[in-house]
Amino acid sequence: MTTVYDVAIIGGGHNGLVCSAYLAMAGLRVVVLERRGVVGGAAVTEEFFPGFRNSVAAYTVSLLNPKIIRDLDLAGHGLRVIERPLANFLPLEDGRYLKVGQGRTSDEVAKFSRRDAEKLADYDARLQAVADVLRALVLQTPPNVVEGRPLAALGELIRAGRAAQALRRLGLESQRELLALFTASAGGYLDGWFDSDPIKAVFGFDGVVGNYASPYTPGSAYVLLHHCFGAVNGRKGAWGHAIGGMGAITQAMARAAAAAGVDIRLASPVREVLVEKGRAAGVVTEPGERIFARAVVANVDPKLLYLRLIDPAALPKDFRRRVETYRCGSGTFRLNVALSELPDFTALPGRTLGEHHAAGIIIAPTLAYMEQAYFDARTSGWSRRPIVELVIASALDDTLAPPGQHVASLFCQHVAPKLPDGSSWDDHRERVADLMIATVDAYAPNFARAVLGRQIFSPLDLERTFGLTAGDIFHGALEPGQLFSARPILGHADYRGPIPGLYMCGAGTHPGGGVTGAPGHNAAREIVRDFRRGRAGLVPPI
Numbered sequence: 001m002t003t004v005y006d007v008a009i010i011g012g013g014h015n016g017l018v019c020s021a022y023l024a025m026a027g028l029r030v031v032v033l034e035r036r037g038v039v040g041g042a043a044v045t046e047e048f049f050p051g052f053r054n055s056v057a058a059y060t061v062s063l064l065n066p067k068i069i070r071d072l073d074l075a076g077h078g079l080r081v082i083e084r085p086l087a088n089f090l091p092l093e094d095g096r097y098l099k100v101g102q103g104r105t106s107d108e109v110a111k112f113s114r115r116d117a118e119k120l121a122d123y124d125a126r127l128q129a130v131a132d133v134l135r136a137l138v139l140q141t142p143p144n145v146v147e148g149r150p151l152a153a154l155g156e157l158i159r160a161g162r163a164a165q166a167l168r169r170l171g172l173e174s175q176r177e178l179l180a181l182f183t184a185s186a187g188g189y190l191d192g193w194f195d196s197d198p199i200k201a202v203f204g205f206d207g208v209v210g211n212y213a214s215p216y217t218p219g220s221a222y223v224l225l226h227h228c229f230g231a232v233n234g235r236k237g238a239w240g241h242a243i244g245g246m247g248a249i250t251q252a253m254a255r256a257a258a259a260a261g262v263d264i265r266l267a268s269p270v271r272e273v274l275v276e277k278g279r280a281a282g283v284v285t286e287p288g289e290r291i292f293a294r295a296v297v298a299n300v301d302p303k304l305l306y307l308r309l310i311d312p313a314a315l316p317k318d319f320r321r322r323v324e325t326y327r328c329g330s331g332t333f334r335l336n337v338a339l340s341e342l343p344d345f346t347a348l349p350g351r352t353l354g355e356h357h358a359a360g361i362i363i364a365p366t367l368a369y370m371e372q373a374y375f376d377a378r379t380s381g382w383s384r385r386p387i388v389e390l391v392i393a394s395a396l397d398d399t400l401a402p403p404g405q406h407v408a409s410l411f412c413q414h415v416a417p418k419l420p421d422g423s424s425w426d427d428h429r430e431r432v433a434d435l436m437i438a439t440v441d442a443y444a445p446n447f448a449r450a451v452l453g454r455q456i457f458s459p460l461d462l463e464r465t466f467g468l469t470a471g472d473i474f475h476g477a478l479e480p481g482q483l484f485s486a487r488p489i490l491g492h493a494d495y496r497g498p499i500p501g502l503y504m505c506g507a508g509t510h511p512g513g514g515v516t517g518a519p520g521h522n523a524a525r526e527i528v529r530d531f532r533r534g535r536a537g538l539v540p541p542i
């Protein structure tokens with residue numbers, strides 16, 4: 001007998017899981033179809049070398065929404081997140097270093113500029129005031145642009161009014177800050193605040209993470225802000241570590257979903273969305289199984305959904321053309337390494353565990369260095385002097401590596417998503433991995449020889465393994481034309497696709513990428529609303 005579900009979700013990434021749990025808690029019959037043998041999408045913990053486990057893609061947590069943690073009782077399902085003792089460590093070639101962390105940053109920055117140190121508190125307060133606005137909008141459906149439906153348009157106008165109200169409460173000076181953060185470049189914004197390079201490099205790094213652009217590209221300041229709207233255990237803006245790795249988050253989500261009654265099917269790649277009589281009617285899996293559902297929700301990115309899983313004839317032509325030009329390709333290269341010992345930094349010597357080992361270690365001393373890395377990648381595919389963040393998760397979590405040994409993530413920014421000479425990443429992966437390791441080795445000369453094993457993800461590998469189009473870690477660039485009411489595409493910011501009964505719940509929808517759970521939460525709210533209202537043309541009533 002064929003099972004008919006209320007909702008079939010394509011993809012068991014964290015947003016698919018969150019969405020499924022909320023839908024099941026609302027009484028809907030839900031199936032999640034995940035292509036891989038494990039749920040979690042880019043938020044997974046895997047053994048990548050015998051005896052060594054790591055968060056193999058996403059590796060650090062902050063943006064995961066506290067309401068979702070509570071609603072799904074993720075703590076009850078085993079999740080524990082701890083804050084890093086030190087947020088960042090920036091070793092410099094001249095033997096100096098900068099440490100950034102609670103109560104420390106001011107003294108550290110003063111080593112380079114007293115004036116910058118004095119400005120820190122004001123900078124932080126202004127940024128957090130704007131981040132508060134973003135926090136308030138994260139769990140809201142953005143105002144959607146609708147055509148030809150006066151009642152719906154009125155509803156959207158009210159929604160827009162509510163969002164504008166939140167902005168008005170900011171006051172004029174903070175509104176100016178907000179305008180700058182949504183339009184300016186991260187570099188220009190930081191140059192306006194600070195003089196010394198190291199603090200600009202640490203803050204500016206957030207502006208290039210997952211953003212294949214120069215730190216001086218207009219709009220990059222938003223990406224910096226995007227990395228600030230989270231919290232760890234209530235401390236705003238902090239980044240932390242999930243004990244057991246990022247997979248601990250998604251395993252807890254999967255347990256919450258299963259407890260609510262969701263069917264989670266692993267190794268179940270979806271080949272096609274079934275469209276019957278102009279509405280989504282279910283999915284077809286790779287082996288050809290047809291699974292019928294009254295609504296279909298896509299956790300995959302918009303390009304993958306609309307260009308590969310849906311018959312072009314079922315989509316409005318203009319919409320498909322927009323999806324083709326949707327900008328995807330975050331320029332990310334990712335390595336996991338098993339280490340025989342901790343790196344011994346020239347700027348801060350020592351192989352015994354120090355607080356700097358447990359920080360986000362940034363190898364990118366200036367904004368100019370980051371800009372050059374971008375220019376190099378545009379012309380040659382990658383830079384001889386790449387941007388690397390090193391995170392040694394085992395410095396915080398002894399469940400990941402054998403005693404005395406370690407695991408580290410190398411999160412490398414600015415490689416070309418597609419190589420300019422047309423060659424394949426398969427031809428360059430090993431060489432570029434060597435370069436990334438050598439880049440860390442230049443600052444910690446025991447690093448390369450401490451590497452016992454490594455796992456490499458070029459942009460092409462990220463696409464093959466995790467289904468991320470062009471290896472985009474955010475399911476599409478976080479640039480002004482692809483944010484809020486325009487994410488993924490103007491007119492479809494309310495998680496509803498152009499085909500009735502088809503929804504989106506992944507990072508390609510508001511509020512975008514990162515392990516937030518927010519798109520999954522918001523999409524579920526809209527879907528439940530449609531089921532409850534029995535909205536004509538969307539889904540049949542329950």
Ligand SMILES: Cc1cc2nc3c(=O)[nH]c(=O)nc-3n(C[C@H](O)[C@H](O)[C@H](O)COP(=O)(O)OP(=O)(O)OC[C@H]3O[C@@H](n4cnc5c(N)ncnc54)[C@H](O)[C@@H]3O)c2cc1C
Nearest residue numbers: 011013014015035041042058059060270467473507514515
């Ligand atoms: C290398 C890397 C580092 C990152 N670092 C961080 C970080 O430290 N902190 C942070 O907050 N964020 C980080 N991110 C971003 C964050 O991980 C993503 O934005 C987020 O995981 C997206 O979640 P999602 O559930 O929307 O989609 P995904 O995690 O992409 O999940 C989509 C799911 O769909 C599945 N799928 C694909 N095709 C099909 C199909 N045809 N049929 C069935 N299933 C399918 C995939 O296998 C996957 O499980 C990182 C991402 C990457 C790649």
